[in-house]
Amino acid sequence: MEIIxxxxxxxxxxxxxxxxxxxxxxxxxxxMAIPLSVVRVCxxxxxxxxxxxxxxxxRGTPLxxxxxxxYYGSGQFQEQxxxxxxxxxxxxxxFCAVLSLTLNTAAYxxxxxxxxxxxxxxxxIEAARACGMSGTLLYRRIIIPRALRIAWPSYTNEVIFLxxxxxxxxxxxxxxxxxxxxxxxTRSFAFYEIYLFAAALYIVIVYGVLWVFRRIENRLNAFxxxxxx
Amino acid sequence: MFDLEGYGPLxxxxxxxxxxxxxxxxAIAIVLGLIGMLGKISASPVVRFLVNTYTTVIRGVPExxxxxxxxxxxxxxxxxxxxxxxxxxxxxxxxFVSGVLTIGFIYGAFSTExxxxxxxxxxxxxVEAARACGMSTALTFRxxxxxxxMRFAIPGLxxxxxxxxxxxxxxxxxxxxxxxxxxxxxxxxTKKPFTFFLAASLIYLGITIISxxxxxxxxxxxxxxxxxx
Numbered sequence: 118m119e120i121i122x123x124x125x126x127x128x129x130x131x132x133x134x135x136x137x138x139x140x141x142x143x144x145x146x147x148x149m150a151i152p153l154s155v156v157r158v159c160x161x162x163x164x165x166x167x168x169x170x171x172x173x174x175x176r177g178t179p180l181x182x183x184x185x186x187x188y189y190g191s192g193q194f195q196e197q198x199x200x201x202x203x204x205x206x207x208x209x210x211x212f213c214a215v216l217s218l219t220l221n222t223a224a225y226x227x228x229x230x231x232x233x234x235x236x237x238x239x240x241x242i243e244a245a246r247a248c249g250m251s252g253t254l255l256y257r258r259i260i261i262p263r264a265l266r267i268a269w270p271s272y273t274n275e276v277i278f279l280x281x282x283x284x285x286x287x288x289x290x291x292x293x294x295x296x297x298x299x300x301x302x303t304r305s306f307a308f309y310e311i312y313l314f315a316a317a318l319y320i321v322i323v324y325g326v327l328w329v330f331r332r333i334e335n336r337l338n339a340f341x342x343x344x345x346x
Numbered sequence: 347m348f349d350l351e352g353y354g355p356l357x358x359x360x361x362x363x364x365x366x367x368x369x370x371x372x373a374i375a376i377v378l379g380l381i382g383m384l385g386k387i388s389a390s391p392v393v394r395f396l397v398n399t400y401t402t403v404i405r406g407v408p409e410x411x412x413x414x415x416x417x418x419x420x421x422x423x424x425x426x427x428x429x430x431x432x433x434x435x436x437x438x439x440x441x442f443v444s445g446v447l448t449i450g451f452i453y454g455a456f457s458t459e460x461x462x463x464x465x466x467x468x469x470x471x472x473v474e475a476a477r478a479c480g481m482s483t484a485l486t487f488r489x490x491x492x493x494x495x496m497r498f499a500i501p502g503l504x505x506x507x508x509x510x511x512x513x514x515x516x517x518x519x520x521x522x523x524x525x526x527x528x529x530x531x532x533x534x535x536t537k538k539p540f541t542f543f544l545a546a547s548l549i550y551l552g553i554t555i556i557s558x559x560x561x562x563x564x565x566x567x568x569x570x571x572x573x574x575x
Contacts, residue, residue, distance in 0.1 A: 177554040178547040179515035181526060186547065189533065190540035281408035288410075288519060295411055302418065309419030312411060320406035 120307050121314050124297075131297035132318060138211075138293065139280045142218035146279075149219070150226035154264075155256060157231045168227065175224030180282050183221060188213040188289045214286035222279045229275060233268030234260060266337050273330040277323055284319075294318050350545060353532035357542070360528030361549050367442070367524060368511040368553075371449035375506065378454025383461035397458065404455035409448075409513050416448045417441065417520045445517035453510045460502035464495040497568040504561040511553055525549060 121128075157168045175183065191198060191207040198204040206212045237260050245259040265272075287296030298315035302308045335342070350357065385397035404412070421437050428435040468491055476486040518527035529546035533539035 174547075174551065177551040179512040179526070179550055181515040181518070182529075182543055182547045182550060185526075185530070186540065186543040190543050193538055193540040284408035284410045285516070295408065295414070298411070299414065302414075306422065309415065309423045312415040312419050316403075316407040316411050316415065319408055319411060320403065323406040 118310070120301070120305050121310065124301050127297050127301070128294070128314070128318065131292060131294045132322065134291065135280070135283055135293040136322065138215055138218065138286060138291070139276075139283045141215055142222055142283075143276055143279060145215075145219045146222035146226055149223040150230055151261065153223065153227040154230035154234060155261075157227055158234050172224040172227050175221050176228065180217065180221050181285055181288070184214065184217045184285060184289060187217045210286070210289045210291050214283075214289060214291050218279060218283060218286070221282070222275065225275050225278075226272060229268050229271045230264060232271070233264030233266075236267045237263045269330075269334050269337060273327065273334070276330065277326060280323060280326060281319065350532070350542065351536050351538075353528075353536065353542065356528045356532055357525065357545060357549065360523060360525035360546075361553070363523065364511070364514050364525040364550075365553065367446055367449070367514045367517060367522070368507075370446045371453065371514070372507055372510055374446065374450025375453035375457045375510065376503070378450065379457025379461045382454060382458030383465055386458065386462050387465065401455045401458050404452055409452055410516050410519070412452055413445065413448050413516055413520060417444045420444070441517065441520045441522040445514070445520060445522055449510060449513055449517070452513070453506050456506050456509075457503060460499050460506060461495065463502065464498035465491070467498040468494045497572070500561070500565050500568050504557070504564075507557060507561075508554065511557065512550065515550075 153168050153171075156164050157172070159165045187207070188210060191213070195204060198207055241259060241263065242255070245255050250258060283293060284295040287293055287299060290296065292300075294315050298311050302311040305311070382397050382400065385393045388394055388397075417439055421439055424435060424437055472490055472494070473486055476490045477483075481489065514524060515526040517524055518530060521527065523531070525546050529542040533542040536542070
């Protein structure tokens with residue numbers, strides 16, 4: 118027990134790293150996924166296929182391979198990356214961790230939002246067209262807000278998965294909760310105490326995030342509750 | 347063609363091990379899922395509480411932390427307890443066994459939810475009818491519930507399998523020479539990490555594509571005799 122209390126500041130710092138990495142990846146991934154999902158449902162295959170290939174690759178391979186491909190794999194292109202001035206970025210485990218998590222969540226979220234867009238009732242789109250909306254206005258006002266409401270529960274799951282998947286960045290030496298737990302455990306040999314504590318930290322964060330996302334879902338669907346009241 | 351500087355066979359051997367680990371843990375997950383489902387619909391509140399705790403805790407903790415907890419934590423825990431009892435026992439777990447058991451245990455929680463959903467989708471009248479025909483509970487389960495549940499459960503189990511086969515990559519952190527670990531060894535020896543991790547990712551992609559085809563076949567087979575809309 119003392120070992121956990123002694124290392125509590127390090128654990129709190131690690132919680133912050135985990136939340137930070139997850140939050141940055143989720144935010145950038147979300148901003149990528151919305152336009153990508155619109156392109157994904159595009160009728161012209163020349164636009165939709167590249168997006169489909171991107172999502173297919175990132176959904177079909179383990180995240181660990183993607184992290185290794187970016188972190189260790191970039192070493193094979195050291196000279197080229199150095200020439201264009203990106204080598205410093207790819208040397209940093211933190212950058213590679215965020216990059217791979219972002220691409221991964223962007224791929225999963227694109228497919229989730231695609232499902233949402235395709236789930237928008239045809240009548241609503243017809244009604245918007247009849248009101249004279251088209252193109253970006255139709256997407257901005259009608260399709261995207263409706264698709265987000267439809268896709269929100271699945272998107273919540275995706276965020277939870279990403280939060281848990283962020284534990285993999287400890288393998289490339291980022292000091293998140295799992296990384297700190299691993300280091301303290303190998304030094305002190307208190308394996309089960311430390312890992313159980315790490316597991317408890319994750320559970321608290323996961324159910325905390327779940328609670329926040331449920332609140333957002335209630336807000337998004339507030340108009341539905343108003344009818345019942 | 348698939349030589350990769352002499353490391354092709356090593357990767358293929360790793361892929362074989364990955365599939366073994368995947369299939370064995372999936373079998374454990376399905377058995378645990380069925381037991382968990384029976385627990386969730388059990389009349390005893392104690393059993394329901396235990397199963398709910400199992401699914402809630404497992405789904406809140408990252409796989410990596412659980413794998414490390416079992417592989418490093420379980421032997422030290424047993425050691426400490428046996429020391430307290432006065433008969434010190436020293437064990438070390440085999441990476442294959444602990445990997446399969448941990449992955450199976452984690453995805454057992456996910457398949458519990460899948461089976462519970464499938465159970466709820468079978469009309470209650472059919473169970474009552476079977477009981478009225480004089481079938482025992484066990485016979486009703488085997489002849490009426492299980493075959494119909496399978497139809498509803500296969501898409502969900504397919505999803506569990508897709509996540510599970512990718513999660514097997516995590517066992518490489520406990521040194522089991524499956525696909526990911528083989529690619530790691532090869533890339534260290536040849537200094538070509540990008541080539542080998544890309545090759546590994548393409549093998550995972552191949553496994554995903556084959557699983558997709560099998561899943562479609564299984565869904566069609568389980569849906570025989572159902573009228574299509």
